[in-house]
Amino acid sequence: MYQGVYHGSKKHEPDLDKVMRRAWDNGMDKMIITGGSLNDSKKAIDLANSDSRLFATAGCHPTRCTEFVADPDNYLNALRALIKENHDKVVAIGECGLDYDRLQFCDKEVQLKYFEFQLKLSREFNLPLFLHCRAAADDLVDILQRNKEDIVGGVVHSFDGTIEALEKILALDLYIGINGCFI
Numbered sequence: 167m168y169q170g171v172y173h174g175s176k177k178h179e180p181d182l183d184k185v186m187r188r189a190w191d192n193g194m195d196k197m198i199i200t201g202g203s204l205n206d207s208k209k210a211i212d213l214a215n216s217d218s219r220l221f222a223t224a225g226c227h228p229t230r231c232t233e234f235v236a237d238p239d240n241y242l243n244a245l246r247a248l249i250k251e252n253h254d255k256v257v258a259i260g261e262c263g264l265d266y267d268r269l270q271f272c273d274k275e276v277q278l279k280y281f282e283f284q285l286k287l288s289r290e291f292n293l294p295l296f297l298h299c300r301a302a303a304d305d306l307v308d309i310l311q312r313n314k315e316d317i318v319g320g321v322v323h324s325f326d327g328t329i330e331a332l333e334k335i336l337a338l339d340l341y342i343g344i345n346g347c348f349i
C-alpha cells in the first residue's frame with residue numbers, strides 16, 4: 167500500500183507518510199485502514215497502532231475468499247483472535263461481500279459461502295460491516311436478510327449499483343458510501 171508499485175512496476179518511492187500528512191493537514195481527524203484478508207488485516211492493524219487517529223477493519227474480501235477454503239474454522243478463528251487482541255483498534259468487520267466483476271480471483275460459490283461464514287463476527291464483536299458489492303446486489307441483500315440477527319449495521323462502500331439495489335440496502339438499515347471514480 168502506497169509503495170509506488172502499480173501492476174508490478176515501480177513508479178515512485180513509498181509515500182504513505184506524505185499522503186497521511188496531507189490528510190491530517192487538511193482537517194482529517196481519523197482514518198480507517200481497510201483489511202482485505204487475514205494478513206492484510208494484520209498490516210492494517212499494525213499501521214493503526216502507529217497513530218492514535220488511525221483505526222482498522224478486519225475481514226476477508228470476496229476476491230480473497232479462497233484463503234478460507236483449506237481450513238475455514240481456523241481462518242475464522244485467526245480473524246477472531248486478531249479482533250480480540252486489537253479491540254481498541256478494529257472498528258468494523260470487512261471488507262467483505264461479493265464481487266461478480268472479478269470472478270477470476272475467486273469463484274462465485276466460494277464468495278457466497280465465506281461471505282456468509284464471516285458475518286457472525288459482526289454480532290460477536292458488536293462491530294458493523296464494511297461491505298463490498300460489485301454486480302451482486304441481489305445475492306448480497308439475500309444473504310444479509312437471512313443473517314439479519316447476526317449483523318450490527320454497516321456500509322456498502324463505493325456503491326455503484328441500481329436504484330433498486332440501493333433501496334434494498336437502505337431497507338436493511340445499512341448505509342452506502344459513494345466513490346469519486348463513478349461519476
Ligand SMILES: [Zn+2]
Nearest residue numbers: 261297298323
Ligand atoms: Zn471494496
